Amino acid sequence: MAYSAVLGIRKVSALGISRVLQADKGSLWRFQLESEFGVSLRLDFLTRNYRKNSGPPKFDFTGTEATSKFDFTDLTCPHTWYPIARKKKRKVILHVGPTNSGKTYRALKHLEKSSSGVYCGPLRLLAWEVAKRLNKANVPCDLITGQEKELKEGATHKAVTVEMADVTSVYDCAIIDEIQMVGCTQRGFAFTRALLGIAADELHLCGDPAVVPLVEDILKVTGDDVEVHTYERLSPLVPLKEPVSSVSSIKTGDCLVTFSRKDIYAYKKIIERAGTHLCSVVYGSLPPETRTAQATRFNDETNDFDVLVASDAIGMGLNLNISRIIFSTLQKYDGTGTRDLTVSEIKQIAGRAGRFQSKFPTGEVTCLHKEDLPLLHASLKSPSPLLERAGLFPTFDLLCRYSLAHPKDGLYQILEHFVENAKLSSNYFISNVDDMMKVAAIVDELPLGLQEKYLFVVSPVDVNDEISGQGLAQFAQNFSKTGVVRLREILAADRVKVPKTPTELKELESIHKVLDLYVWLSLRLEDSFPDREVAASQKSICNLLIEQFLEGNRLNSPTRVSRYLRRQKF
Ligand SMILES: Nc1ncnc2c1ncn2[C@@H]1O[C@H](COP(=O)(O)OP(=O)(O)OP(=O)(O)O)[C@@H](O)[C@H]1O
Ligand SMILES: [Mg+2]
Numbered sequence: 001m002a003y004s005a006v007l008g009i010r011k012v013s014a015l016g017i018s019r020v021l022q023a024d025k026g027s028l029w030r031f032q033l034e035s036e037f038g039v040s041l042r043l044d045f046l047t048r049n050y051r052k053n054s055g056p057p058k059f060d061f062t063g064t065e066a067t068s069k070f071d072f073t074d075l076t077c078p079h080t081w082y083p084i085a086r087k088k089k090r091k092v093i094l095h096v097g098p099t100n101s102g103k104t105y106r107a108l109k110h111l112e113k114s115s116s117g118v119y120c121g122p123l124r125l126l127a128w129e130v131a132k133r134l135n136k137a138n139v140p141c142d143l144i145t146g147q148e149k150e151l152k153e154g155a156t157h158k159a160v161t162v163e164m165a166d167v168t169s170v171y172d173c174a175i176i177d178e179i180q181m182v183g184c185t186q187r188g189f190a191f192t193r194a195l196l197g198i199a200a201d202e203l204h205l206c207g208d209p210a211v212v213p214l215v216e217d218i219l220k221v222t223g224d225d226v227e228v229h230t231y232e233r234l235s236p237l238v239p240l241k242e243p244v245s246s247v248s249s250i251k252t253g254d255c256l257v258t259f260s261r262k263d264i265y266a267y268k269k270i271i272e273r274a275g276t277h278l279c280s281v282v283y284g285s286l287p288p289e290t291r292t293a294q295a296t297r298f299n300d301e302t303n304d305f306d307v308l309v310a311s312d313a314i315g316m317g318l319n320l321n322i323s324r325i326i327f328s329t330l331q332k333y334d335g336t337g338t339r340d341l342t343v344s345e346i347k348q349i350a351g352r353a354g355r356f357q358s359k360f361p362t363g364e365v366t367c368l369h370k371e372d373l374p375l376l377h378a379s380l381k382s383p384s385p386l387l388e389r390a391g392l393f394p395t396f397d398l399l400c401r402y403s404l405a406h407p408k409d410g411l412y413q414i415l416e417h418f419v420e421n422a423k424l425s426s427n428y429f430i431s432n433v434d435d436m437m438k439v440a441a442i443v444d445e446l447p448l449g450l451q452e453k454y455l456f457v458v459s460p461v462d463v464n465d466e467i468s469g470q471g472l473a474q475f476a477q478n479f480s481k482t483g484v485v486r487l488r489e490i491l492a493a494d495r496v497k498v499p500k501t502p503t504e505l506k507e508l509e510s511i512h513k514v515l516d517l518y519v520w521l522s523l524r525l526e527d528s529f530p531d532r533e534v535a536a537s538q539k540s541i542c543n544l545l546i547e548q549f550l551e552g553n554r555l556n557s558p559t560r561v562s563r564y565l566r567r568q569k570f
Pocket of ligand 2 (some may be wrong): 103104105177206
């Protein structure tokens with residue numbers, strides 16, 4: 001009998017809702033929860049084992065404040081959503097400067113010395129690196145990302161991805177890295193939540209100077225003390241006057257930056273065919289483990305993979321020994337159209353050259369095409385434009401309360417309502433939740449509770465990847481039908497196989513995403529997604545196969561590549 005109730009609570013805490021204040025056992029379990037929004041919600045869980053019955057558990061949200069008179073769309077005071085942080089007068093230290101100026105290094109020094117703390121980063125790669133570093137320095141540190149939970153005995157510290165930041169614990173010290181991401185249209189709200197909600201005596205924010213006035217303004221209402229520490233680059237970055245116009249000018253330590261997967265493989269091929277260098281590759285849809293392996297191989301002087309071909313995925317999170325950044329283009333396709341790179345993007349990518357204390361202490365930056373040089377030079381000289389607004393999105397319990405007052409609305413309608421009607425102060429914009437709404441449209445068709453729908457909506461599915469999107473739809477369907485999702489029902493084992501063509505490689509990358517999603521769900525709905533170990537081992541196999549493919553020589557046929565590259569003028 002207790003089984004469903006315990007499962008329910010696990011789900012609730014996974015969503016960031018905090019303490020159980022009261023539990024009553026009867027024919028149903030009744031929980032009083034204190035949420036991060038600072039209001040109490042009463043949840044009644046039917047404790048029947050729903051798998052033997054007709055459907056998933058039915059949650060009866062009976063919060064007392066859910067009247068239609070309450071203006072749910074008033075998001076003008078988000079700092080009040082975090083009462084634990086508001087009880088503190090935090091000392092907030094902004095570490096700002098260009099890339100490679102030691103911002104994160106300085107903040108981590110404070111974290112290492114603190115009695116308890118948390119590092120929040122934008123990427124799993126960064127959380128991994130910090131956990132490794134702290135553990136090595138004998139500061140026991142847990143690693144918590146959406147897909148990993150590695151707990152160390154006696155851990156006083158945590159390294160987390162920002163979405164996993166816990167706003168109900170109290171810390172001595174906290175870091176939010178790459179804080180300028182508060183301005184990101186999709187993920188900005190997770191940074192804002194951490195900025196307003198982390199209850200730490202000392203809060204270190206690392207990032208671009210362009211974020212300073214906005215953060216200062218946001219924190220005027222919290223009563224925190226704010227200090228700004230500004231740093232200079234630790235090693236020089238030299239913009240070159242000449243482009244790299246031929247493949248024979250490519251040298252060890254070069255990183256050629258391009259923005260499509262197709263171009264990455266085409267450039268890799270042409271550089272390798274010239275016979276002097278082998279290339280590692282880094283781009284967004286490669287699994288993070290593979291990205292790290294490729295970076296390690298590029299950094300390792302004992303092998304011949306001494307050139308990197310990469311997308312802007314190198315902009316954050318990897319330690320790379322790059323001597324020269326070469327932009328193949330200063331434009332990128334961003335999902336809707338081709339646009340110029342912003343000043344911040346150009347500076348962030350260019351700044352990867354010449355990492356302090358690396359093999360190449362001076363960085364250089366140039367382009368493939370002469371006509372791009374003026375824009376490159378001008379961008380490197382300009383300050384990044386100031387950030388004007390931070391992303392915001394209502395907390396889950398606000399969505400719940402709205403749902404109580406509008407029981408007929410599906411999650412899609414609820415999200416749409418907030419997007420269209422949210423009232424915000426001038427420091428904020430409502431986050432772009434288009435991708436979440438695509439998932440909401442799928443799960444609204446299924447007999448699931450709001451919490452479960454929300455879980456699928458915030459899962460790390462890539463809805464723009466067909467295989468990944470189909471995986472999510474299947475997981476949600478099977479979950480709603482039987483309550484248990486076995487991996488083999490969704491993914492035949494023979495789909496994880498050695499790729500022979502770039503198309504098969506792309507498919508394997510997508511299959512990795514599906515497996516990653518399974519692991520993510522299994523950490524939140526343990527009993528319903530019981531094959532975590534199988535999924536994790538299949539993921540490792542995918543990584544190995546992808547790496548093997550990248551080392552092998554099975555890319556496009558030489559004639560196709562040269563025809564394609566002739567069009568690219570290289
Ligand atoms: N005082 C220092 N002593 C030794 N190494 C340092 C020092 N400061 C920075 N470093 C090293 O220099 C490199 C760059 O530092 P760090 O990552 O902190 O820069 P950053 O400003 O955060 O860069 P980014 O904007 O790219 O995140 C790292 O490898 C770091 O360990
Ligand atoms: Mg940093």
